[in-house]
Amino acid sequence: MPRRLSLRHIGQLGFKEFRSLSGDMAMMFLVVFMFTGSVYSESTAKPESLNRATIAVVDEDRSQLSTRIIAALHPPQFIDPQYVDLAEMDRGMDAGRHTFVLDIPPNFERDVLAGRAPALQLNVDATRLSQAQTGTGYVQNIVGNEVQAFVQRSQDSVAAPLELVSRSAFNPNLQASWFTAITAIINNVTMLGILLTGAALIREREHGTLEHLLVMPVTPLEIMLSKIWSMGVVVVLASSLSLQVMVKGLLGISVVGSATLFGFSTLLYLFAAASIGIYMGTLARSMPQFGLMSILVLLPLEILSGATTPRESMPEQIQYLMSFAPTTHYVALAQSILFRGAGLSVVWPQLLMVAAIGAVFFALALRRLRRTIGAMQS
Template structure:
């Protein structure tokens, strides 16, 4: 019992020491605040997948009621109010990069539509703005088709379709990309800071020479490691909870149907695994620049291939299997289930178990590596 109390006592005060070290590290504090405020807001409002205020011009050679309807339908927030230009201005304006899209409505367009001749519209696209070009082309095509269909129905009846498809968008009725991006940004930032803070804390001990002070104290590598895990985990948990409640729900107005407490518990469990990975990397790196380069090689696959940005079903089978051995994949699965779909513990408990299992393995590996590193420093 005395040993257990001593371990808890040492772990607690070593964790408090980590808080004091972090408070004095202004660049790291700025990064934490930035990642869970400005970065989350930017990801939700400036994602290229969502068309927002795209520049468009229209050459109206028809000057008809139908062409006016089409132009009026190209309105904010997807597009800036269309600029009317002449036919000869298309190439100069596109060369100058003034517009992403230029729609050319040919003469006698309305007459040909009503006569059933299927006239063609020309859409000039500035493909150097790749994300807007791909998304906006689909937007414009749907807008033109809807306006033509609505206009034609006023003049002649159309045959009833034998089957009607009724769409039901679940969990995101407005299909808003910002809702998905904001929550995904929090998930990715938990991964990033969970690894960075613990690894940087260990590197900071070595660079400042305080690791030698710990070696002469009656503390074990297990206590040193556990103190960094719980202290940095608490920091990231508080920052992510603030971001979810204030930035996502408050500032961005995202409706999150899931339980914030269940997500907090999942985040805390995942931070145990992420912090263990960070400490393991901290024992491999000799200094902060080397740790930073190593972090890039680890974070990019974890964020891109975990299912946070792209569905795992679209990835090769080998990649899916390899990523199933990382805690990030299972954390993304349970976090999306909780926050997006309002899933309870009865649904996400397998992912909870996998995060705990893989986290335990990484903790054991990191502890073994830390003991070996400290042993070399003592000898």
Template sequence: MATRKRTLHNTWHLGIKEFHSLLGDWTMLFLIVFMFTVSVYADARAKPESLHRASIAVVDEDQSQLSTRIIAALQPPQFIPPEHVALADIDKGMDAGLHTFVLDIPPNFQRDVLAGRAPALQLNVDATRQSQAQTGTGYIQNIVNDEIRAFVQRYRSTAVQPVQLVERAMFNPNLTESWFAAVTAIINNITLLGILLTGAALIREREHGTIEHLLVMPVTPFEIMLSKVWSMGVVVLIASSFSLQVVVKGVLGVVVPGSAVLFGAATLLYLFAAASIGVFMGTLARNMPQFGLMSILVLLPLQILSGALTPRESMPDVVSGLMSLTPTTHFVSLAQGVLFRGAGIDVVWPEFLMVAAIGTLFFALAHHRLRSTIGKMQS
């Protein structure tokens, strides 16, 4: 009992020391604040919507009720209000970059539609605007088809479809890209800072020479490691919770249906694993530049192949199988289930267990490596 009490006492005070060290490291403090405020906001706003305020012009040679109805449907937020241009000005406007799309409605278009002649519309697209050209073409085609179908139904009956597909988006009903990007940015930043802060704390001890002071104190490698894990984990947990509540929900206005408490518990458990990886990397690197280069090789696969940016189903089976051995993959699945779909503990408990199991394995591996490193330094 006395040994356990002393371990808790040493771990607590060593963790407090880590807070003081972090407060003196202005670079790390700036990184934490930047990653969970400006970076999250920039990721959400930098990614464009599927189609937003595309420039479109219309040549209305029909001047009919149907053509007016089609033009009225091409409105914000997907398009800016359509500009009426003459047929002779199509090439001039597109060459000048004034319009991404120009829709030409031919004469007698409404009459031919009602007569069942299937007239053709001409859509001119500036394909140099790659972000809007392909997506916008599909939007315009669907809008025109919907308006023609609704218009024709008033004049002649149409066959009733035997099956009707009704779409319901439970999270993010408008499929706003910034909603997904903001939450994904928090998940990725938790991984990044969970590893960097802990590894940097260990490297900082070595570079400042304070690791030698710890070696002459009655503390064990287990207590040194555990203090760094819990202190840096608390820092990232507080920063990520602030980012979710203030930046994502408050500033960006994202509606997150999931439980913030359950997400916080999952984050704390995952940080146990991420911090263990950071400690292990800190024992391998001799200085901060080496640690930075090593972090690139570790963080990029963890973030790109975890499922946060690319669905795991689209990956090769070998890659997907290897990534299932990392805690990041299970944390991403868990976080998306909680924040996007409002899943409870009864749904995500397998991911909780996997994160805990893999985290324990990495903690044991990092502890063994740290103890070996400290043993070499003492000898």
């Protein structure tokens, strides 16, 4: 007759996991870094939007149109333009003082009004790759918009019967850091949810404490539940603090969603992620082997879940396959909560899917753990 589940044993074993984790300096450093330095670096190191790029202007026209164009090159995309002459243009580019130099030729305004389509020269320092690629498009759009507005006003053209006004929802300024910071937290929850539980199981085996547990009145289910709740609490607290301190505080990113609902969703998702980690921990025989196995599992989960690229842009076969992964549904509900302020009435289908898939992985991991323990006892 199977023994009844003991909540006391689960609680005590969970607190033992806290003590074990606190003594593992490598894992403690990983938890702290992934929710602080990693989030900050991913949101600021490689911005997709242009920010404070250096630009100089050679204004050979000195006209009203050239003045309008120069005035449109303003912060935060560009530092206030510096006026240079033709001789200084090359020296500034060679010295690395300017990423962009815009050369406005003589009689530019006159040629524009006469319909001659004059050419502007934009010199770009291509060694600054990220700014060079993005900034070229910025300058082209700014010049095109200013020329079009100037020509329409000068020729008293009739206004178009339809005007398209675009509005960027949820991220009005299209700041890349708003997306990358939240995405970093979501991906780190997946990574640490799997790594911490799997590493905890392997640490038991390497230190010989798993054999001690086998002679105690505890069951594999109690061992597994203790590792899931303890490591889940660690990740939920770390991700919640990262959202409040790093994202909202240090980075100043506006998050309109409910932090409580996000925390509950994360805790439910960690039930599935931790089950995957325990299953992998029963397969791996050492920590290096577990690390190599984690690479093969984490990369598809993070890249194909929709956190980096929308699922709609992926092949239909990949979309169907990833619909059986809990990460896909967690990413969808986390983005809905944190980006769009969605409530429980919107994300409950994803929550149900995470719970259902998590139950399947939990059953598989428990079955594998029982087999592993049974083999050790025999």
